[in-house]
Amino acid sequence: MFVDMFVYIGFCFNRVTAAGVPMSDLLKRGTGVAVWNQIAQSLEARIASGALARGTRLPTEAELAEQFGVNRHTVRRALSDLAAKGMVKASRGRGTFVARAAITYPISGRTRFSEIISAQSRQPGGRLIGYAETPADAKLAARLGVKPDTPLYELETLRVVDGQPALVATLYFVRDHVPEVISDYAETGSVSEALARAGFTDYRRKTSTIWAEAVSVQDAKLLKVALHTPVLVVESINVDAGGTPLQYSVTRFAGESVQLTVESD
Amino acid sequence: MFVDMFVYIGFCFNRVTAAGVPMSDLLKRGTGVAVWNQIAQSLEARIASGALARGTRLPTEAELAEQFGVNRHTVRRALSDLAAKGMVKASRGRGTFVARAAITYPISGRTRFSEIISAQSRQPGGRLIGYAETPADAKLAARLGVKPDTPLYELETLRVVDGQPALVATLYFVRDHVPEVISDYAETGSVSEALARAGFTDYRRKTSTIWAEAVSVQDAKLLKVALHTPVLVVESINVDAGGTPLQYSVTRFAGESVQLTVESD
DNA sequence: GGTCATTTGTTCGTATGTATG
DNA sequence: CCATACATACGAACAAATGAC
Numbered sequence: 001m002f003v004d005m006f007v008y009i010g011f012c013f014n015r016v017t018a019a020g021v022p023m024s025d026l027l028k029r030g031t032g033v034a035v036w037n038q039i040a041q042s043l044e045a046r047i048a049s050g051a052l053a054r055g056t057r058l059p060t061e062a063e064l065a066e067q068f069g070v071n072r073h074t075v076r077r078a079l080s081d082l083a084a085k086g087m088v089k090a091s092r093g094r095g096t097f098v099a100r101a102a103i104t105y106p107i108s109g110r111t112r113f114s115e116i117i118s119a120q121s122r123q124p125g126g127r128l129i130g131y132a133e134t135p136a137d138a139k140l141a142a143r144l145g146v147k148p149d150t151p152l153y154e155l156e157t158l159r160v161v162d163g164q165p166a167l168v169a170t171l172y173f174v175r176d177h178v179p180e181v182i183s184d185y186a187e188t189g190s191v192s193e194a195l196a197r198a199g200f201t202d203y204r205r206k207t208s209t210i211w212a213e214a215v216s217v218q219d220a221k222l223l224k225v226a227l228h229t230p231v232l233v234v235e236s237i238n239v240d241a242g243g244t245p246l247q248y249s250v251t252r253f254a255g256e257s258v259q260l261t262v263e264s265d
Numbered sequence: 266m267f268v269d270m271f272v273y274i275g276f277c278f279n280r281v282t283a284a285g286v287p288m289s290d291l292l293k294r295g296t297g298v299a300v301w302n303q304i305a306q307s308l309e310a311r312i313a314s315g316a317l318a319r320g321t322r323l324p325t326e327a328e329l330a331e332q333f334g335v336n337r338h339t340v341r342r343a344l345s346d347l348a349a350k351g352m353v354k355a356s357r358g359r360g361t362f363v364a365r366a367a368i369t370y371p372i373s374g375r376t377r378f379s380e381i382i383s384a385q386s387r388q389p390g391g392r393l394i395g396y397a398e399t400p401a402d403a404k405l406a407a408r409l410g411v412k413p414d415t416p417l418y419e420l421e422t423l424r425v426v427d428g429q430p431a432l433v434a435t436l437y438f439v440r441d442h443v444p445e446v447i448s449d450y451a452e453t454g455s456v457s458e459a460l461a462r463a464g465f466t467d468y469r470r471k472t473s474t475i476w477a478e479a480v481s482v483q484d485a486k487l488l489k490v491a492l493h494t495p496v497l498v499v500e501s502i503n504v505d506a507g508g509t510p511l512q513y514s515v516t517r518f519a520g521e522s523v524q525l526t527v528e529s530d
Numbered sequence: 531g532g533t534c535a536t537t538t539g540t541t542c543g544t545a546t547g548t549a550t551g
Numbered sequence: 552c553c554a555t556a557c558a559t560a561c562g563a564a565c566a567a568a569t570g571a572c
């Protein structure tokens with residue numbers, strides 16, 4: 001029923017280029033730098049560049065050994081170096097996986113996607129997946145502090161970082177508070193911009209509720225992860241300067257590619 | 266290598282009784298309370314008590330109808346009530362699943378497991394799974410603000426709520442700061458108690474880093490969840506009144522059975 | 531539940547280059 | 552020049568865990 005009424009659109013407002021990947025890694029022997037070290041550096045560079053995304057499986061040790069033209073032990077030495085740094089994690093029988101999360105996402109009163117990503121020298125981007133006008137059910141009404149059946153806008157958005165899908169968010173607004181939010185968001189690609197146009201220049205995140213669950217079928221496609229992959233779900237309420245709920249959102253972060261941080265005082 | 270050096274013990278310091286489950290649900294007809302409502306309340310009580318764990322599948326509507334001795338439509342009325350409250354979620358062709366998380370876990374400067382659980386009128390419990398003395402590697406040293414190879418204590422603990430495993434935590438302490446922490450924790454079953462005995466009466470949580478991943482084999486057994494189940498991982502640092510790191514911990518929450526909440530100011 | 535292929539983990543052995551005294 | 556110690560690199564085989572069927 002949800003899908004039927006939902007408007008799906010394909011407008012992309014923030015194009016991102018694929019990171020350049022050095023495909024040929026020529027090892028220089030007898031240079032004073034051990035071969036295993038050169039291999040480790042090569043893999044580390046590929047991970048840092050995003051060519052090897054978080055959570056993806058590396059080629060098997062045997063394959064890497066063949067690619068680099070070395071013995072499997074030499075590859076293992078390199079991998080154990082990366083594992084010690086926390087960059088990869090090996091799992092017997094399954095493979096070796098890129099482990100370390102790249103994006104840290106601070107949860108605070110001022111949580112703005114674009115600012116957070118830009119502050120980490122990364123390229124934020126987004127896509128409006130679709131939108132709908134829907135009456136508030138009991139839960140939504142409670143979250144947004146309105147009566148049930150109050151008309152709401154529902155926006156489904158995808159956010160990418162350096163070309164990698166990072167999160168899917170479903171945003172709810174009270175229609176009559178921000179009547180132009182859909183077009184404003186589609187134009188600017190920014191929640192804070194869209195809210196500012198409606199006159200809400202100052203707002204803050206009041207509460208965040210966090211849990212983990214398995215990815216849904218739809219989100220798996222959007223986030224480009226396998227089914228059963230864990231996602232981090234954050235339910236949050238943004239309020240205006242007076243404390244009135246402005247926006248309720250449910251954000252699903254691609255499992256291990258994002259870490260939330262909370263600073264307590 | 267880790268397992269070899271790790272001391273596994275079975276000492277249980279906080280015995281928890283299996284939650285009493287009302288197995289026979291006698292419906293009282295003609296009491297003014299609709300039968301579907303009694304069924305809904307009965308299911309709600311089972312969910313709240315933990316007898317029906319989060320994420321598990323309810324019996325099919327036909328089975329429930331038989332158990333309660335009512336028509337399937339009456340069960341459906343009860344389930345739709347629970348679904349509206351967000352406690353269960355039906356999925357066509359799959360079944361009906363317990364949805365809403367029961368335990369909310371606030372993340373703040375003062376995060377104490379026992380207090381949090383007790384405040385929710387639930388029965389906290391715990392078990393020391395094992396402990397070890399281990400030198401700090403680069404990562405641990407950075408987190409705890411000590412030199413690499415500083416001797417640390419590592420404690421592996423399981424926490425249960427109302428008889429349901431809720432979380433597994435690995436705790437790290439600087440050995441020379443709290444030399445008796447292992448026996449103190451084993452005796453009291455409380456981190457705050459153990460730290461108080463070492464003279465640290467005032468400490469607070471400084472940072473928390475949160476992500477989602479698939480449960481490990483060992484944790485799956487402890488938490489009694491299936492493999493591939495998502496877990497919420499929280500890495501946190503507790504500091505004393507002067508800001509010196511006291512404890513570094515990695516906590517794995519059983520997927521959908523726990524929700525973290527963050528209040529921002 | 532069992533079998534089987536895949537993949538990492540471990541342990542042997544061998545050989546070479548390099549720094550040290 | 553030689554003996555020793557150590558890190559590096561290669562080869563083979565087996566153990567153990569995983570996942571798919």
